[in-house]
Amino acid sequence: MRRKIESLSTTFLSFLRSEASGGVILLICAILAVLIANSPWSESYEHALHTPIAIGLGTFSLKMGLLHWVNDGLMAIFFFLVGLEIKREFLYGELKTKSAMILPVCGALGGMLVPALFYSLLNFGSPTAGGWGIPMATDIAFALGIMTMAARSAPPGLIVFLTALAIVDDLGAIVVIALFYSTDLAWAALLSGLAALAGAFLLNRMKIRFFPAYLVLGLIAWYFFLKAGIHPTIAGVILGFSIPAEKSCKTSMLHRWEKRLHPWSAYLIMPIFALSNAGVEITLASLDFSSPLPWGILAGLFLGKPVGIFGSVYLLHKLGNIDIPGKASPRELAATGMLGGIGFTMSIFIASIAFTDPALLNLAKFSILLASTISAAAGTVIFLMTSRAPASVKSLPQ
Numbered sequence: 001m002r003r004k005i006e007s008l009s010t011t012f013l014s015f016l017r018s019e020a021s022g023g024v025i026l027l028i029c030a031i032l033a034v035l036i037a038n039s040p041w042s043e044s045y046e047h048a049l050h051t052p053i054a055i056g057l058g059t060f061s062l063k064m065g066l067l068h069w070v071n072d073g074l075m076a077i078f079f080f081l082v083g084l085e086i087k088r089e090f091l092y093g094e095l096k097t098k099s100a101m102i103l104p105v106c107g108a109l110g111g112m113l114v115p116a117l118f119y120s121l122l123n124f125g126s127p128t129a130g131g132w133g134i135p136m137a138t139d140i141a142f143a144l145g146i147m148t149m150a151a152r153s154a155p156p157g158l159i160v161f162l163t164a165l166a167i168v169d170d171l172g173a174i175v176v177i178a179l180f181y182s183t184d185l186a187w188a189a190l191l192s193g194l195a196a197l198a199g200a201f202l203l204n205r206m207k208i209r210f211f212p213a214y215l216v217l218g219l220i221a222w223y224f225f226l227k228a229g230i231h232p233t234i235a236g237v238i239l240g241f242s243i244p245a246e247k248s249c250k251t252s253m254l255h256r257w258e259k260r261l262h263p264w265s266a267y268l269i270m271p272i273f274a275l276s277n278a279g280v281e282i283t284l285a286s287l288d289f290s291s292p293l294p295w296g297i298l299a300g301l302f303l304g305k306p307v308g309i310f311g312s313v314y315l316l317h318k319l320g321n322i323d324i325p326g327k328a329s330p331r332e333l334a335a336t337g338m339l340g341g342i343g344f345t346m347s348i349f350i351a352s353i354a355f356t357d358p359a360l361l362n363l364a365k366f367s368i369l370l371a372s373t374i375s376a377a378a379g380t381v382i383f384l385m386t387s388r389a390p391a392s393v394k395s396l397p398q
Contacts, residue, residue, distance in 0.1 A: 022141045022145075022266025022270060023139075023141035023142045023143075023144060023145025024145055025266070025270075026139075026145075026270050026271060026274050026344070026345070027142065027145075028271075029271040030278040030344065032275065033274060033275050033276070033277070033278035033280075034279060034280055034282070034369070037280055037281050037282075038282055042279075045279060046279075048066060049065065049066050049276060050065045050066065052064065052065055053066055053069055055069075067276055067277075070272060071276075071349065071352055072226060072232050072233065073222075073232075074272060074273070075236075075269070076222055076232055076233045076236035077261065077265070077269055078233075078236075078265050078269050078270065078273070079174070079233040079234070079236035079237045080218070080237065080239055080240045080261070081258065081261045081262070081265050082167075082171075082174070082236075082237055082240065083236065083237040083240020083241050084240040084258040084261070085240075086167055086170070086237075086241070087240060087241050087243070087245060087254060088245070088255070088258060089167050091245050092245075093164070095164055095167075102316065103161060103316060103322065103325060104164035104167075104168055106313065106316055107161070107168075107309045107312050107313050108165045108168035108169045108172060108309075109168075109172070109308075109312065110307075110308035110309055110311055110313075111136075111138065111169060111304075111309040111340050112172045112173075112308070113308060114304040114305070114307050114308030115136055115299075115304030115305055116132045116133065116136050116300065116304075117304070118135070118300045119131065119132045119134065119135050119297065120132045122295050122296040122299060123292045123296045126291075126292050126293075127360075128291065128296070128360065130354050130355075131296065131297070131351065131355065132296075133173070133177070133180060134296075134297055134300070134343070134350050134364060134368065135296070135297055135300025135304060135305070135343060135371070136173060136176060136300075136343075136347075136350075137169060137170070137343045137345075137346030137347045137349075138165070138166045138169045138305070138339075138340045138341075138342065138343060139166075139342045139343055139344040139345045139346060139347070139372070140163065140167070140170070141266065141270060141345070142344050142345075142372065142376065143166060143340065143342045144159070144162065146342065146376050146379060146380060147159060147336070147339055147383075149380075154328070154336075155332070156326060157326025157327070157328070158332060158336055160325065160326075161326070162336055162339065162340070169340075169346075170346065173346050173350065174234065174237050176350070177231050177233075177234065177353065178230065181231065181350065181354060182229050182230045182231060184229055185228055185230070186229055189225075189227040189228035189229075190224070190225070190228035190229075190230060192220075192228075193220070196221040196224065197217065197218075197238050199217045200214050200217045200221075200239055200242035201241075203217070203242070204242050204244050208244075209244060209253050211253065214239065214242065214243060218236065218239040221235040221238070221239065222235040231353060243257060270345065273349075274344075274345075277348050277352060277365070278348065278365065278369065280362055281362055282366065286359065286366075287363060287366055288363060291363065293360065293363055293364060294363060294364075294367035297364065298367060298370065298374075300371075301342075301343050301371035301372065301375055302341050302371050302375050302378070305343075305375065306334060306337030306338045306341060307337070308337075310333055310334050310336075310337040313325075314330075314333070331382055331385065332383070335378075335379045336379070337379075338375050338376075339375065339379040340375075341371060341372065341375030341379075342372045342375050342376050343371070343372055344368065344369070347372075348368055351364040351365060
C-alpha cells in the first residue's frame with residue numbers, strides 16, 4: 001500500500017494524511033459527545049451549547065447561542081476550505097479534464113440522487129419529508145480514514161476516486177443547502193452579500209493578492225447572508241472560489257491558504273463541530289423507530305449510497321467502456337460505495353437545518369450515527385475480504 005500511495009502527488013498525500021488522521025479525532029469527539037449527552041452532565045452540556053455569546057461592539061454586535069456560532073460561524077471556515085478544495089480540484093486535480101471528471105461526478109450524482117429517492121419514498125407525505133437532503137452527503141474525513149486503515153491493498157486510483165467523489169458530493173450538498181434549506185429571503189441583505197462577494201471576484205480579476213481584503217469582504221457577505229435567510233456558510237464556499245490561483249498550484253494564494261487551513265479544519269474545527277452536534281440522547285423514549293425518519297436515513301446512507309455510486313460507475317464501465325478507477329474489482333468498488341454511506345459531518349449539518357424540533361433532530365442524529373457506523377463496518381469487512389480473495393475474482397467482468 002505504501003509503495004502505491006507514494007506514486008500520488010505530494011499535495012494529495014498531504015491532504016490524505018490530514019483528512020485521514022482528522023477522521024480519527026473526529027470519531028473520538030463524536031463518541032465523547034454521545035457519552036456526555038447520556039451522562040449526569042447532559043444538562044450542563046445542553047446549557048453550554050445554548051449560552052448566548054455576543055461578538056462585536058454596540059449596534060455592530062451579533063448575539064447567538066454557542067451552537068449557532070459553531071454551525072453558522074466556525075463552519076463557515078470549513079466551507080471556505082471546501083470552496084478552495086473544489087476550485088483546486090477543477091484547476092489542478094482529479095476534476096481538471098472531462099475524462100477525469102466523468103467517474104467521480106457521475107458517482108457523486110448517483111450517490112446523492114438514489115439516497116434522496118430512498119428517503120423520500122419512505123417519508124413521503126410525513127412531517128419528516130423535508131429531511132431528504134440528509135443522506136446525500138459523504139464525510140470525506142471518516143471515509144478516507146476508514147479506507148486507509150482497512151483497504152491497505154486498495155489501488156491508489158480508488159482512493160483518489162473516493163476523494164474526488166466526496167468533494168463533488170460536498171459541492172452538491174452546498175447547492176442543496178442554498179436552494180432548499182434557506183428561509184424566507186430578505187432580498188436587500190442578499191444583494192448586499194452578493195455585492196461583497198462580487199467585490200472579492202473583482203479583486204481576483206485585478207490580480208490583488210492581499211488576503212485581508214478578501215477576508216473583510218467575506219465577513220461582510222457572511223453577515224448579510226445570515227440576515228438574508230441564506231445559510232451563511234454558503235458565503236464561505238463562494239469566497240473560496242474567489243481566491244486567486246496561479247498556473248503553478250504550489251505558488252498560488254489558493255494553495256497557501258488551503259495548506260494553512262487544513263490542520264485547523266481537521267484538528268480543531270471539525271472536532272468542535274462533533275463535540276457540539278453529535279451529542280445524542282439514547283433512550284427508548286427518544287428513539288422512535290415507528291417514525292419513517294430513521295428508516296429513510298438508514299436506507300439512504302447504507303443502501304442508497306452504495307447502490308448509487310456502484311451502479312453509476314459500473315454502468316459507465318459497461319456502456320461507455322470507461323476503466324474503473326485503479327482497475328478495482330467489483331468488491332473493492334462496492335466497498336468504496338459503502339464508505340460513501342458515512343455521512344457524519346454534512347448529514348448532521350443538514351439535519352440541524354432541516355429540523356427545528358429537538359426530538360426529530362435527536363432521532364435524525366442517532367440515525368446518521370447508526371447508518372454511518374454500519375456503512376463503515378460493511379465497507380471495512382468487504383475490503384478485508386477482498387484483500388484475502390484470490391486474484392481470479394479481482395477484475396470486473398467484461
